[in-house]
Amino acid sequence: MLEVRNLRKTFGDNVALDDVSLTVEPGRMFGFVGANGAGKTTTMRIAMGVLESDAGDVRWDGASLTKSRRADFGYMPEERGLYPKMKIAPQVAYFGELHGLTPAAAKRAAGEWLDRLGLGDRGDDFVQDLSLGNQQRVQLAVSLVHDPKMLILDEPFSGLDPLAVDTMAGVLADRSAAGVPVIFSSHQLDLVERLCDTVGIISKGKMVAAGTVTELRRSAGRRLRVNVADATPGWEQTLPGPATSCGDGEWLVDSADDQGVLAAAMAAGRVVRFGYDEPSLADIFREASA
């Protein structure tokens, strides 16, 4: 289990992180969302030990993280990094060795992952000769080669074609199912919603929401969507809570008194639509970041 606790980080006068905490549990996938510059990358870099925080700490299984324990982590930085003039298979194996594998084990693992990611026959090619999407697959292989106990991936899906997205999502789901805590950031909210058990929303250096997607929806304040055909204009004044128009006679009502809203709607005319509106993650995100 990875625990990030009360991180604070400033760059000059700019407060990049302000009391950021999050928890990634074993077998769970944590989606980290936030606008550009909100602090996702900084948080992940601190978690990987690439940056130092000004305050707060990162704990792994209840103890503070050391360099050697971080060697068990798999990391994909936002701005991808590979040696352009090095062959793929030795390169993946090199990172395996850096993470503590023996040369033989690293070579074997590199071969396995490249096979699995569809690059098995390109091991002797130079990285610079690969397409960007394939370089990204190599990057994933680099973060997975040592069978990490924790995966931290910064924007792993950016720039991937739909097929590669499926491959990446499959691999992540597979690792997660094997009990590995996974945290990744993404701007593709539909993907986060589909893949993640837990979502954290960060805005301007602060965690503004965190929890399961269901919890977030609930806390986002469920609203009632109601549509009354042939209602006289101004009928919404009779509703027990503030209402906003969505056009075409539809209204979103902020009220906990669902039966009261229904009664008012029935009194106003023929109710053609009534129900709780499930906000999408994008709605929650917009609201939380506003």
Place this chain on the structure above:
Amino acid sequence: MKGVWLVAKREILTRGLSRSYIVGVVVSAVLVAGLTLLPGLLGGPSEYRVVLTGTESAELATAIEAAAEGFEEFSVETAEVADPEAARAEVEAGDADAAIIDNTTLVTESGADQQLAVVIDGAHQAVTTQRQLAEAGFDPADVNAALTVAPLQDDQLGGDDAGARQGIAYFLVIVLFFMVMMPTMYVAMGVVEEKSSRIVEILLSSLKPWQLLVGKVAGLGVLGFVNLAVPLAVGLAMGDVTGAVAELPSGLTGTILSSLVWWVLGFCFYAAMAGALASMISRQEDMNSAIGPLTMLMILSYVVAAVYAWQPTTLVARVLSYVPPFSMFMMPVRDAVNDAPLWQQGLSALLMALAAVGMFALGATIYRRSVMRTGSKVKLTEVLRKSS
């Protein structure tokens, strides 16, 4: 240490097995091997042929051959021919280097080589003087005795072979300069490559910054050392076979070998500095301005050494041979002219080693503080002031 070794191994394998590196080592080895053959080709014994005709030919021939014996690697073959036409024909055909007619006329294609001219002129003077004195009534035996002069003693104040030693010292300075400069540049380029491709972020998640820096310097250092030592070994071996090494002034083989030590010390110093300076920039385009201080220092110490290679026993040279990083050039220069006893070399090497260690400590600090900062060039003052 394992991290350092892995980083070094990667540098050695990826660059060392590249075609350009292997070709570079082979080419320099061949060049150096060729150099050892040069003295034999250029400086071999000079052999001349002089033809004579007319009066006093026999006396002249004897005098010329006697004079030629006084010179090493210089010999003159003489022959008498029937008449002036035959003599001119030989010179014209290139069979003879000079022809002397009646001890009055010297025939050459375009003037005689300097040494040959001296010998011929001396012989002409001697034979003519002898004849004129004999004609004036002196006893030929007395004349002969009076004309026999012992040659001047050769006493070179700089010791034997001073010129050759200084020449070799100068050559060593040039070799050391280029052989340190090249791999130092590779260190700087490698650091920027890792930083600009952001691969450094992955590396630093499993390595400490100093491990990365030391590993890179060590790996590229091994390659640089091989690039220097292989041609040198080939050169010494070839020189041994051709006899060129035996002709080196005594002790110079040791100087050449100890320059390998100076190379290691100098490379460590400059490579640590290059890594630190390069870590402050994010793009290869900024390289020149970033490592400007290093290039300046290196060129300055090179120029100073190149100048003092010809005055190795002056006070300035002696002082600078202890001051890092000047000492990496100046001490080999002094050693080449036998001016530095072993303890002085050891002391100077120790100082240079300390400077290299200090540069590594400083370099690792700068590297650690700036390697994760991307964008525009990080200011050195800013990096050094920061306390965390």
